[in-house]
Amino acid sequence: MPDVPVSLALMMDRDAVAAFLDEVFPQIHHGGPGPVVESVGPMTATMRLPYHERHLRPGGTLSGPAMMGLADVALYVAILAQIGPVALAVTTNLSFNFMRKPAQTDLLADARLLKLGRSLAVGEVLIRSAGQEDLVCHATGTYALPPR
Amino acid sequence: MPDVPVSLALMMDRDAVAAFLDEVFPQIHHGGPGPVVESVGPMTATMRLPYHERHLRPGGTLSGPAMMGLADVALYVAILAQIGPVALAVTTNLSFNFMRKPAQTDLLADARLLKLGRSLAVGEVLIRSAGQEDLVCHATGTYALPPR
Amino acid sequence: MPDVPVSLALMMDRDAVAAFLDEVFPQIHHGGPGPVVESVGPMTATMRLPYHERHLRPGGTLSGPAMMGLADVALYVAILAQIGPVALAVTTNLSFNFMRKPAQTDLLADARLLKLGRSLAVGEVLIRSAGQEDLVCHATGTYALPPR
């Protein structure tokens, strides 16, 4: 399938987005390391959630909220990289399909914006266990964007 | 709208479900008090998430993952109460509409099963800030049930 | 569960909404009778889709698009009744859980708005076969509202 066409230059690079996240969302590291920005690109972002025992669940799998929070922040980062820190996006809808149990390792989330309109952004996220090809979760999200 | 008809007796009461949750999911209390079973009924469950600073986000609101995890566990509890602890349900789909920012107080989640079939359960959850009528979040969830 | 609180008076009654629908969406009756407005109320609407062979599918069930279109128009009607015909709502998100195969009879859709904000409306729809209690489909929808 062809990629989504992008005509926008990035407003923030990886380091700028990461610094902004740590400043406004210090809580995502509560109780252990939180999601890390691996890279940002045109309409995309990749985030890593380092493995930590607080995400562990019975049967050696990772918690749903850990995956769901990772997907949300990955889309948020993709939006930030495009529109900059001046305008905050508000999550209005998130949908998840859980496909396999994640392994006891880091999670990687590849986010891609499917639409970045004036007042609405829509994107999807593919989550995998680090080093594995199979998807553990697919997410879609919708964000309300303030006037900018 | 008429209620969903129910012909099943409960397999577990509130105390039995709460004890089971604490036994198999001790992690939901990691870093502070986790969700509490308020009540269970035919095809329903009500859960409370006690307010805790680890759920706090900028602007004085509560985190998305806190709400999403609460919705998931509320549906799981409603299923457990109906089918008992013998069979574990696996979340396959969760969908959220976020409608208002929650207040800095407890969250209450009213879960209701819309279908409890042989291999699939479907339900919805309405989440409010304690003491308020307006919804902060509506969720739907789908669960795969093992043979029983 | 307590009902959603409503402080808004209706801008259009059943007959007004039905007349408006027929005027702006004559195509919903293409090839046979389309959805009929049964009633509107505060934040609610009930629609009926008369049985017609064009909705029939193998195994004696009704088509998914017939149910999905019915859910969409039911939420749209609930919004129209509240805000009047001056502002058109645009569907931005629809989510469906299909629970049972519908019978070869009319479909009834009970729509309820969960939020009616300045720029966004969110609602849910319960679809049943006429004369039956079990749900065949549950839908949630999100609508962008123009300035008004």
Add this chain to the structure above:
Amino acid sequence: MPDVPVSLALMMDRDAVAAFLDEVFPQIHHGGPGPVVESVGPMTATMRLPYHERHLRPGGTLSGPAMMGLADVALYVAILAQIGPVALAVTTNLSFNFMRKPAQTDLLADARLLKLGRSLAVGEVLIRSAGQEDLVCHATGTYALPPR
């Protein structure tokens, strides 16, 4: 993002799937031409919905049910191509984000299976107006698969 890995050979090619669809779902052509199978591949299918005035809506756009039905059949075709006609898939969940109004032309749907398990298939669909790059709709779907 890397493609979903596929280890399965196709059970049906384009012509076989198209013939099967026409045989079991003649109703999709009711009132005018229905969706056409353009191609199938490993875990993928592309469908075209020929433009027809019965899909037209006010403002020169195409109906939501036309898009939703197209997404559903595209995922169904991708599943059929993989597992063959012996086992029927039942749609359990569909989620749509509508991003732009489609033009008055054919619609193209690119479906991709994200998971094809023993009892559950999950996939996504990207819908565009023919000849245009921008997405008009993104859909995800879940299907229950009978024992095979």
